[in-house]
Amino acid sequence: MRVVSLRVDALRCLSNVELSPAAGLNVFLGTNGAGKTSLLEALYLLGYGRSFRTHDHDAVIARGKSRLTVFAEIERFGALERVGLERGKSSWRALSNGEVLAELGELVRRMPVLAFAPESHSLVSGPSEGRRRFFDWLMFHVEPGFSATARRYARCLRQRNAALKLDGGDFDVWTEQLVIAGEELNELRCRHFPNFAAHTATALSRFLPEMGDIQLSFARGWRDDTTLAVRLAELGDRERDVGHTLAGPHRANWQILARTGELKDVGSRGQQKLVALAVVTAAAEIFREQTGHPPVILLDDVTSELDGEHQQRVLAHCASLGAQLWVTGTDRSPALDAWQGDVAWFHVEHGAVRRATA
Ligand SMILES: Nc1ncnc2c1ncn2[C@@H]1O[C@H](COP(=O)(O)OP(=O)(O)O)[C@@H](O)[C@H]1O
Numbered sequence: 001m002r003v004v005s006l007r008v009d010a011l012r013c014l015s016n017v018e019l020s021p022a023a024g025l026n027v028f029l030g031t032n033g034a035g036k037t038s039l040l041e042a043l044y045l046l047g048y049g050r051s052f053r054t055h056d057h058d059a060v061i062a063r064g065k066s067r068l069t070v071f072a073e074i075e076r077f078g079a080l081e082r083v084g085l086e087r088g089k090s091s092w093r094a095l096s097n098g099e100v101l102a103e104l105g106e107l108v109r110r111m112p113v114l115a116f117a118p119e120s121h122s123l124v125s126g127p128s129e130g131r132r133r134f135f136d137w138l139m140f141h142v143e144p145g146f147s148a149t150a151r152r153y154a155r156c157l158r159q160r161n162a163a164l165k166l167d168g169g170d171f172d173v174w175t176e177q178l179v180i181a182g183e184e185l186n187e188l189r190c191r192h193f194p195n196f197a198a199h200t201a202t203a204l205s206r207f208l209p210e211m212g213d214i215q216l217s218f219a220r221g222w223r224d225d226t227t228l229a230v231r232l233a234e235l236g237d238r239e240r241d242v243g244h245t246l247a248g249p250h251r252a253n254w255q256i257l258a259r260t261g262e263l264k265d266v267g268s269r270g271q272q273k274l275v276a277l278a279v280v281t282a283a284a285e286i287f288r289e290q291t292g293h294p295p296v297i298l299l300d301d302v303t304s305e306l307d308g309e310h311q312q313r314v315l316a317h318c319a320s321l322g323a324q325l326w327v328t329g330t331d332r333s334p335a336l337d338a339w340q341g342d343v344a345w346f347h348v349e350h351g352a353v354r355r356a357t358a
């Protein structure tokens, strides 16, 4: 998939921005606060329905405006489609070719986007939720049954938790369905995790060869030696005390293990960033392998986040996937200059974007 044109309005400092990106590399240069990251945020919003910088939806809407809009024309297997998202303070509307979509997920499905940003090290060192979400992004896009099962599980979990909070609430009526959906969800994740681990290990040897042997492990969210039904029965009263479900795939996690320990403990911030980069490129590779087309890849502040050697490696890798790249930085760099394919340079200033000559 690639973006053929993009229109953004009232997103942070961006107002009435329109641009036509190159199929290959797009570089956005400008000073701090110019609006470069906001531009990537616009694409990310289409791909996830939320920002990668904040959980606060309102913070993304330009001050003094009531709603932001992002429209893109995208191309996949030669077919063009217009997609869009309008977001107000407490409402959203997703569109495809002028038709309103019933669910945000339908927009997300059309917009496979992967991002590497300064905060991406938290994929390694942050809470498990970020890792779970990241892996589930891949599951959502490559496993047809995942979305329905995940939704069924989430519904049971909500109901069961509500009953657990209620004095005398009958949470057990939800346990059976929760267990069925939960075991199914786990089975789907287990089916795909080895491939994710293998691709990540290969990507790690490309970006961080000095780390030596690195392994990924998956924790399903409850003890390995028992079924979810038995585990929930064991937990019984403790769940009532805390008021929520203590075992199940909503607590799944994966971790990256180096020889000396878990990477979130033993890796430097710089190493954690490179690991995050490897994880992102691995996901892009799997996405492409399973769907036949590459996702759009966003690399924020790449010239300050990565040294020249790593910039070169990640650009080469993205080029080999045939992915459209959106890269921001304050200055150009030799690795960006050396790009061989289709390229477009843009200058960003005070929320305005203009095409620059190379
Ligand atoms: N809700 C908002 N409304 C208007 N401007 C905003 C809003 N949120 C952030 N900004 C401004 O938009 C700019 C965003 O910059 P950003 O995209 O992070 O720039 P860059 O990545 O080029 O450093 C900053 O100058 C910031 O003050």
Ligand SMILES: [Mg+2]
Pocket: 033, 036, 037, 038, 300, 301
């Ligand atoms: Mg920025």
